[in-house]
Amino acid sequence: MDLRCTMGLSTTLFVMALLLSGAASMKSQAYFNKTGDLPCYFTNPQNISLDELVVFWQDQDKLVLYELLKGKENPQSVDANYKDRTSLDQDNWTLRLHNIEIKDKGLYQCFIYHRKSLQGMIIHQNDIDLSVLANFSQPEIMLISNRTENSFINVTCSSVQGYPKPKKMNFLLKTMNSTSEYDAVMKIIQDNITGLYNVSISSSLPVFPETNVSIFCVLQPEPTQTELFSQPYNIDAKPPQPPLPVPDNVLLTALPVLLFGVCGMVVFFITLKKRKKKPGPSHECEVIRVEEEESEQAKERVENRVPERSDEAQCILNISKTDSDLGAVMQSKEISSGIREEKHECGTQEPF
Template sequence: MDPRCTMKSGVLFVMVFTLADAVSMKTQAYFNRTAYLPCPFTKGPNISLSELVVFWQDQKKLVLYEHYLGKEKLDSVNAKYRARTSFDGDNWALGLHNVQIKDMGTYDCFIQRKTSKGSVILQQTDTELSVIANFSKPEIEVQNVTRNSGINLTCSSKQGYPKPTTMYILITNSTNSTHEHSGDMQISQDNVTELFSVSISLSIPFPDGVCNVTTLCVLETESTKIYSRLHNIDLPESRFVQEERKSWIACIIIIVLLITGIVLSYLVKLCWRKQEQPGIS
């Protein structure tokens, strides 16, 4: 029986066909973009579209599009696919627009030819569609930096698919020594779009002997790596260093005041001596 058998005017139309080996293909599309479902016709190069019935259906047997003897036929198209498809007759492919995560799955294309005995399936193409969405550039948020608690960081990225594999932060200090820090990823999925958001929160020990570090967050998926912008962090000095610096500043101020006092005292004495000298007649 034809996969599209329908009942019209009380008559059941049964399509007779000879099914050749089905062709299996894979295609990938970006979220909210257009997916192309190929149906290359190789069995009859001299047959025109006006002699054929070409249609696509999804894994639930819902019809996406039908080209019937040279014309589009909309009455058999499921409501969820209306106004979402376009047929490329030159390349024998169907464009499925505004692709969502829920559109992933297998799609079948059938090419039939009308005969006096019914319809004969000349070719079937099965296409497995996968959908991807690029995660946003990871963003680093510095929550707290102290000598005692270390560096508290959060890195987050949004609206991606499929689920990421790992996320970590690279810390490079002023001596160009780089260390990788990772933690448990917090992953959430949007109920409507089915896209993922991910974050990690880390408390990284404070490096010894340095005053600043550079941080970089890396998000890895099955096919790519996404990097955050470099983030510079100036590390606070220890209390001992701060107190030592204050002591040095206080000493410098005292020394400057003493020198200033000595200079002023000398100038005052010099003025008095000039005033006490008798005038020359």
């Protein structure tokens, strides 16, 4: 067999092996506005000179990022989107893409041609799947409204400039004895220029005046990123309300009124006590009536006890009795007249 045929077959088998080995897609990750790596994984086992190689990278739209021709950069082949954004590390055949943007994510391909082998046949190819991340800012809690009558407060939490969309955002409410989770619907806004996301949630959370409460906002991004916690929003328990102090002007106003009321009560009780001791006109009228009745009863007793006498004595007695009776009648009329006047005065006088 011709030696040249043998060498050509060996070269073909070697190239096919390289293509099969590089067919698998490699994953790479970069952060927004940083530098990402697009490795080619070419080992150059035959130590082929760079003068015989053509090396280039292209994106999923077939736009060239970088080309190395005869060991030198060839900027004429590079697309305008990638000019001055790349550099090659020839020690490990890795292309570095600088100032990563969200739109840079996607599939890239590395190709290596051997110019003098089988009419410039590809001797190496591999795919790189580039993903782009952007760290969200630390979540920040803001108070929308103060505590309501039902012991609820309205709060909002926001985090900005992140990528990709976070999985979840929620509130944690911690007390001394418990931790409660409160989910909320995320509001997501994407920046049209940068492609970054701003997210926020709002919720009404229960708080109690007698309990210390710490509220946290938690953002759960992609699994490759760690959870982000806000600073705690602390609500202290309200201390017991002390009695309200009485203003000095109120005391000065109330003191004269109080003294006047006390003095009035003292005067009232003293007057009432004196009135109880002083007899009124009705009492005097009652005494006169009692004395008049006793006088008549005494008179009747005297008449009943007079002994029988002789006619002459009886005549003298009758005469004297007549005179006496006449005087008594006159006296009785005077007394009666006085009593009637007194009674008239008692009747017309207003009661005490």
